[in-house]
Amino acid sequence: DQQVKQNSPSLSVQEGRISILNCDYTNSMFDYFLWYKKYPAEGPTFLISISSIKDKNEDGRFTVFLNKSAKHLSLHIVPSQPGDSAVYFCAARETGNQFYFGTGTSLTVIP
Amino acid sequence: DADVTQTPRNRITKTGKRIMLECSQTKGHDRMYWYRQDPGLGLRLIYYSFDVKDINKGEISDGYSVSRQAQAKFSLSLESAIPNQTALYFCATSDSGLAGVAGELFFGEGSRLTVL
Numbered sequence: 001d002q003q004v005k006q007n008s009p010s011l012s013v014q015e016g017r018i019s020i021l022n023c024d025y026t027n028s029m030f031d032y033f034l035w036y037k038k039y040p041a042e043g044p045t046f047l048i049s050i051s052s053i054k055d056k057n058e059d060g061r062f063t064v065f066l067n068k069s070a071k072h073l074s075l076h077i078v079p080s081q082p083g084d085s086a087v088y089f090c091a092a093r094e095t096g097n098q099f100y101f102g103t104g105t106s107l108t109v110i111p
Numbered sequence: 112d113a114d115v116t117q118t119p120r121n122r123i124t125k126t127g128k129r130i131m132l133e134c135s136q137t138k139g140h141d142r143m144y145w146y147r148q149d150p151g152l153g154l155r156l157i158y159y160s161f162d163v164k165d166i167n168k169g170e171i172s173d174g175y176s177v178s179r180q181a182q183a184k185f186s187l188s189l190e191s192a193i194p195n196q197t198a199l200y201f202c203a204t205s206d207s208g209l210a211g212v213a214g215e216l217f218f219g220e221g222s223r224l225t226v227l
Contacts (some may be wrong), residue, residue: 009151034215043115043201043218044154089153091216098169099216101146103153 003027004092006102014110019077021105023090026071030092030100033066035075038087038104047088048075080109114138115219117202123225130189132222134202142205143185144216145169145177147198154201160185161207192226199223 005024013019023033031052036044050057050064050073057064063076077084090102115136124130134143145157146169156169158177166177174196176188189196200223203216 006153032214036216036218041220043203043220044216045218046215049215091154093214098144098156098159098167100156101154103151 001026002103004090004100004102006090006105008105009103010106010108012108012110013080015082016079019080019084019107019109021075021088021090021107023073023075023102024071025073025092027092027094027100028071029094031095032093033064033073034091034093034099035062035064036089036091038089044089082109082111085109115202115204115217117200117219117222119222120220121223123227124192125227126193128192130192130224132187132200132224134185134187134219136183136204138204138217140204140206140217141182142207143179144203144205145175145185145187146201146203147171148201148221149198157187194226197224197226
């Protein structure tokens, strides 16, 4: 069973608007949640993370929100830029152990 | 130079052939991982190693084997390749993930394998 789920395979937004990417998980033992960004022909690169003891982490245009009771996290990108067009993977780390990835959401930012 | 280097970047082979994908890193991390990416399935863990003497199976280890030759080197082998092993393979590294630190993964650029 998929422990980390991204139910939206794709998302399109206008440049300057907010992009919201969602992720759900099932394992309450996850202690960190991470977002990765992947461009074609490149490996995923780390974007932002949040500890399970927090509910928000912000880094420039990127903010991750964690709702532990709902086992849900989201990545907000404001304002969205064409260079943000990529596949975004949500990932979760089991305490001191391995990482689990979602299936990815392809974001297209329209100029 | 990339911190995590994978070779080869592209490989086409035939069913039944033995294939090795190699990964080397200069980040000094203890932990290394092999993932495969398939359309609609995201990244799935094949094997991981927390140090040279530690090898662990991931979600989809059947049909694969690994070798941790040194702290900096982790290779993935397909003993007898089959078409459904056609995928994009990624090597990744991380530090020990100390308390309070996410210990995020650093990925190589990927190795695209096609099994005919």
